[in-house]
Amino acid sequence: MDIRIPRGTQDILPGTSEKWQYVESIWHDICRRFNYSEIRTPIFEQTELFQRGVGDTTDIVQKEMYTFSDRGGRSLSLRPEGTASVVRSYVENKRYGSPNQPDKLYYTGPMFRYERPQSGRMRQFVQFGVEAIGSDDPAIDAEVIALAMDFYKETGLKGLKLVLNSLGDKESRQAHRDALIQHFKPRIDEFCEDCQNRLEKNPLRILDCKEDQDHPLMESAPSIIDYLNEESLQYFNTVQELLDKMEIPYTIDPGLVRGIDYYNNTAFEIMIEGDGFGAITTLTGGGRYNGLVEELGGPKSPGIGFALSVERLLMALEVQGVELPVDQGIDCYLVTIGEEPAKAGTAILAEMRRAGIQADKDYMDKKMKAQFKTADRLKASFTAVLGEEEWNAGKINVKHMNSGEQQEVELNQLTTYLKKKLESEK
RNA sequence: GCGAUUGUGGCGAAGUGGUUAACGCACCGGAUUGUGGUUCCGGCAUGCAUGGGUUCGAUCCCCAUCAAUCGCCCCA
The missing domain is CATH 3.30.930.10 (Bira Bifunctional Protein; Domain 2)
Known part of the structure; x- marks a missing residue:
């Protein structure tokens, strides 16, 4: 099916x-x-x-x-x-x-x-x-x-x-309608089939017919304005x-x-x-x-x-090519290397999100390099890299994607650091 | 409801009645065993809208259906 x-x-x-x-x-x-x-x-x-x-x-x-x-x-x-x-x-x-x-x-x-x-x-x-x-x-x-x-x-x-x-x-409309029918009726067979049908049903419509727009009766047709x-x-x-x-x-x-x-x-x-x-x-x-x-x-x-x-x-x-302001990337993409950091990542992500940071991570078991590619595709302003080294030291590596600058940050300072950085970006 | 054009992978787009359906983009992997956007290499179609028919054989021919686009009608 x-x-x-x-x-x-x-x-x-x-x-x-x-x-x-x-x-x-x-x-x-x-x-x-x-x-x-x-x-x-x-x-x-x-x-x-x-x-x-x-x-x-x-x-x-x-x-x-x-x-x-x-x-x-x-x-x-x-x-x-x-x-x-x-x-x-x-x-x-x-x-x-x-x-x-x-x-x-x-x-x-x-x-x-x-x-x-x-x-x-x-x-x-x-x-x-x-x-x-x-x-x-x-x-x-x-x-x-x-x-x-x-x-x-x-x-x-x-x-x-x-x-x-x-x-x-109502009164004006009726008067106008009658006038239109009177106007077109004598020569209605000179008009297209559609217009002939329109005559009784909705004579007003005859006025914007494309086929008959050159017909002399069009120009002289009674205007609603005159019947108000x-x-x-x-x-x-x-x-x-x-x-x-x-x-x-x-x-x-x-x-x-x-x-x-x-x-x-x-x-x-x-x-x-x-x-x-x-x-x-x-x-x-x-x-x-x-x-x-x-x-x-x-x-x-x-x-x-x-x-x-x-x-x-x-x-x-x-x-018209009007660009709507909707093409923003995310704030931070979390990159993890190794099993322990990957597990820890779930909580770190949750913390960032609770702090109002738009953040995401990999769920496809991708290699570090591919995680960076994803971060790029998502137009992440920052990546936060957590490997075994950082994890053991209680730190995380934050990288600004546009400049390539990196900074080691205490893990418990991550959200405050990011918020400050993101603020100054705007 | 009527008329016309079109229908090939996620997207764009070649092509032919007959073994493996170009190419580009995107995607995945590798070159580079912890750092992206460049480059190079490799991979990537339940098979050419669906269903019938013609044929030894059809994605390519015929018919029907469905859908999209355009015009009419009408409307937002």
Whole structure:
């Protein structure tokens, strides 16, 4: 039998896992600074949550969910995204009753979508996300966007483009949709097959069709911006104003649509520019969802959030050659020669570790020379050599690997000596 | 779900219908019986994704499957 990793999943191995931990630490830290608290929800939920939350007609729900029934006959689904779960939890735990509104939450974790894998698109992928529920102040929209942009900046990623749009409220959306259908319908047979299908289903999508982008009707198509009612327009303008004040540049793209039903008003994406990303250029997607809490059985509570893909972030960092500070070697490698010293090594190692020194030794019965090679490979700052001579004298030989300098140290002084040396290295 | 390309050791990468599947890196051992990163020598494939088929004989030909990559769709 030949068991392999499931399609569209990946093992994150040593060498890469450090990068994950690094970006995770930045993420936790930035959320802390923005005063968002972590929420952890299950990776599977009742299927109905996503049908109602994400939208029954969306591709995500219709053809991309991992749905199964458990032994009790319940229909469950692996979460395809995070917002629905967070809102479910907000309602279920009556977070709306808390004096602290908006409820500012963030999460981290794997999401699952049954799609054809390609680079930057996995069946299991990890999202970092944020949700602020309970306020419809445009300032919270701006805050959430700023959080995302600052996060990327701190990872060292460049060439980002913030794309902004407003989908308006329900009324504006409906008016725009009708206008689009009216606009395209008379000449829809001049468009590609995809667009013909889009006409009734999601006419907005026709606007970013690549095949028909030169069609004269594209240019003259009604823009959502022109269909925003007074209130929606006002809201959109304020968000922009606040972004300007924070000096966060953005471009407005009236064609920006989100594939999830719950969005309204503010919608945004953060894209990456440059070569090497293939078809995948969106790093982050987010927006406002003022009807979702109600849809899931809570009181009317507006919300906004976004999710970003860690895989895509790491891929972008790789393409841009950003060096993450994760390539450090260990502090000390213990080399022993002979039986007695080898035995004594176990306790010496333990002592170093208890003192906070990152240390290791050989377990492959290697010769001294090979132990040094290992120390090299591990980029050890120091080696501590314990042979019969040192052992009998109660000493140990400490070697600084870069300079080659060696020093005999009393065995009981080893950790203090090393700590001092390591301190002065920094 | 559709289309295209690819699949040889830990990694990179040659190659052929027929006795022992190049080479490079990495790894292990030795030269140097207690000191590494250089050099030299030696070693290192459950056999060429998996399963069938054609053939006297296939890693190389055919089919299927699986996977990766790219494009479409969609999205993070």
